[in-house]
Amino acid sequence: MKVAILGGTGDQGFGLSLRFAKNHEVIIGSRKKEKAEDAAEKVRNILKEKGIDANVIGLENKDAAKEGDVVILSLPYEYTISTIKELKDVLDGKIVVSIGVPLATAIGDKATRPLLPPQGSVAEMVQEKLKNSKVVSAFQNISSKALEDLDNPVECDVLVCGDDEEAKKVVMELAEEIEGVRAIDCGELEMSRIIEVITPLLIKLNIKHKLKGAGIRITGI
Amino acid sequence: MKVAILGGTGDQGFGLSLRFAKNHEVIIGSRKKEKAEDAAEKVRNILKEKGIDANVIGLENKDAAKEGDVVILSLPYEYTISTIKELKDVLDGKIVVSIGVPLATAIGDKATRPLLPPQGSVAEMVQEKLKNSKVVSAFQNISSKALEDLDNPVECDVLVCGDDEEAKKVVMELAEEIEGVRAIDCGELEMSRIIEVITPLLIKLNIKHKLKGAGIRITGI
Numbered sequence: 001m002k003v004a005i006l007g008g009t010g011d012q013g014f015g016l017s018l019r020f021a022k023n024h025e026v027i028i029g030s031r032k033k034e035k036a037e038d039a040a041e042k043v044r045n046i047l048k049e050k051g052i053d054a055n056v057i058g059l060e061n062k063d064a065a066k067e068g069d070v071v072i073l074s075l076p077y078e079y080t081i082s083t084i085k086e087l088k089d090v091l092d093g094k095i096v097v098s099i100g101v102p103l104a105t106a107i108g109d110k111a112t113r114p115l116l117p118p119q120g121s122v123a124e125m126v127q128e129k130l131k132n133s134k135v136v137s138a139f140q141n142i143s144s145k146a147l148e149d150l151d152n153p154v155e156c157d158v159l160v161c162g163d164d165e166e167a168k169k170v171v172m173e174l175a176e177e178i179e180g181v182r183a184i185d186c187g188e189l190e191m192s193r194i195i196e197v198i199t200p201l202l203i204k205l206n207i208k209h210k211l212k213g214a215g216i217r218i219t220g221i
Numbered sequence: 222m223k224v225a226i227l228g229g230t231g232d233q234g235f236g237l238s239l240r241f242a243k244n245h246e247v248i249i250g251s252r253k254k255e256k257a258e259d260a261a262e263k264v265r266n267i268l269k270e271k272g273i274d275a276n277v278i279g280l281e282n283k284d285a286a287k288e289g290d291v292v293i294l295s296l297p298y299e300y301t302i303s304t305i306k307e308l309k310d311v312l313d314g315k316i317v318v319s320i321g322v323p324l325a326t327a328i329g330d331k332a333t334r335p336l337l338p339p340q341g342s343v344a345e346m347v348q349e350k351l352k353n354s355k356v357v358s359a360f361q362n363i364s365s366k367a368l369e370d371l372d373n374p375v376e377c378d379v380l381v382c383g384d385d386e387e388a389k390k391v392v393m394e395l396a397e398e399i400e401g402v403r404a405i406d407c408g409e410l411e412m413s414r415i416i417e418v419i420t421p422l423l424i425k426l427n428i429k430h431k432l433k434g435a436g437i438r439i440t441g442i
Contacts (some may be wrong), residue, residue: 216440
C-alpha cells in the first residue's frame with residue numbers, strides 16, 4: 001500500500017513515516033519538495049541502521065496526495081483548511097486520515113487547551129472540505145517520541161472513528177502494524193470531538209509530570 | 222473522615238459509597254431522606270456479607286452536606302445547579318468533589334454526546350456557584366458497574382484536577398483507596414473540560430462493544 005503523509009516533516013508525521021515504512025511505500029509530503037526529500041532520506045537512513053531497506057520518497061504535498069492510496073494529514077490545525085482546499089480533486093474518493101488536534105496554540109494560547117473548530121472536530125472540518133473523501137480520524141493520542149523510538153513498542157491504544165466502515169477498517173489495520181498498538185473502533189466521525197481533545201490533556205501530563213510521551217489505554221475491552 | 226455523597230442513590234454515587242464505606246463514615250444524600258436511608262441500608266447489607274461492619278447513614282442532601290468533611294456531588298447534570306445553589310452556605314470552605322458529566326441526555330439527546338455548560342465543564346460550573354468551596358474534579362471515568370463489583374479491583378485511572386492543591390491531594394488519596402485505582406494529578410480545574418468529555422466516549426464504547434464498563438489508563442507515566 002502507498003501511504004502518503006502530508007506534513008510528514010513534522011514530529012507526528014515523521015514518527016508515523018518511520019513506523020509505516022517498515023511495511024509500506026511511504027511518500028512524505030511537504031510544502032517544499034526539498035524538505036520532504038530530506039525527511040525521506042532521514043527515514044531511510046534510520047531504518048537502514050535497523051537493517052530495513054525502506055521505500056520512502058519525498059514530494060510536494062499535492063504530488064504526495066496524488067500518489068497515496070491512504071493519505072494522512074499531519075498538518076498544523078491552523079494550516080489544515082488552506083492546505084487541503086487545493087487538494088480536493090486529488091483526494092476525491094481516497095481514504096484521508098485526519099490526525100490533527102485543535103490546540104489553542106493556533107491563536108497563540110497554550111497547547112494544553114483545546115480550541116474547537118465550528119464543525120466540532122478537525123476530522124469533521126476536513127470531511128466538510130473534502131466531501132468526496134473517506135475521512136477517518138486516528139493517531140491523535142500517540143506520542144511522536146514513542147513512535148520514533150523504534151527499539152520499543154508503542155504502549156497505547158489508537159482510537160479510530162469514521163463514517164465509512166471499510167476505510168475505518170483499513171486504518172485500524174494500519175494502526176495495529178505499529179508494535180504495541182491496539183486500534184479501537186469508536187464509531188462515527190463525530191466521536192473525534194472527544195478523541196482529539198484528549199491530546200491537550202496528554203500534553204498537560206507530559207509537562208506536569210515530565211514524561212516522554214503519555215498515551216492512553218482503554219480498560220474493560 | 223466523613224464522606225457525604227449527594228445523589229448517592231444513583232449508580233455512580235452508590236458505587237462510590239460501597240467503596241468508601243470500607244474505610245470511612247459515609248453519608249448518602251438524596252432529595253428524600255427515605256430513599257437515602259434505603260440506599261444506606263443496601264450498602265450496609267452488601268458490606269456485611271463481605272464481613273465489613275460499615276458506618277453508613279442516609280440523610281436529605283442538605284443534612285448530608287452539613288455532615289461531610291468531603292462532599293461528593295453525584296447529581297444529574299441538569300439538576301446540579303438547582304441542588305447546589307441551596308447548599309452554598311453549608312458547603313462554604315469544604316472540599317466539594319464534582320463527578321458530574323455534561324451529557325446531552327440533559328436535553329433529551331444521546332449519552333454518547335457531550336453538551337458543555339457555558340463555564341466549560343461541570344466542575345467549573347460548580348466552582349462558579351460555590352465560590353468559597355474547594356472544588357476538585359474526579360471519578361467521571363470510573364464505571365459504576367466496576368465500582369459495585371467488590372470482588373474485583375477497579376482497573377482504571379482516576380483523573381483528578383482542581384485549583385486547591387491540598388484539597389486535590391485529599392481526593393487523590395481517597396481515590397487510591399479503591400483497589401486497582403491510580404489517581405493522576407491533571408492540574409488545574411479547567412482540565413475537567415477534557416476529563417469530563419471522556420465519559421461519553423466510554424459510554425459509546427460500552428454500547429458499541431457490549432462492555433460492562435470501559436475505563437482509561439494513562440500510559441508512559
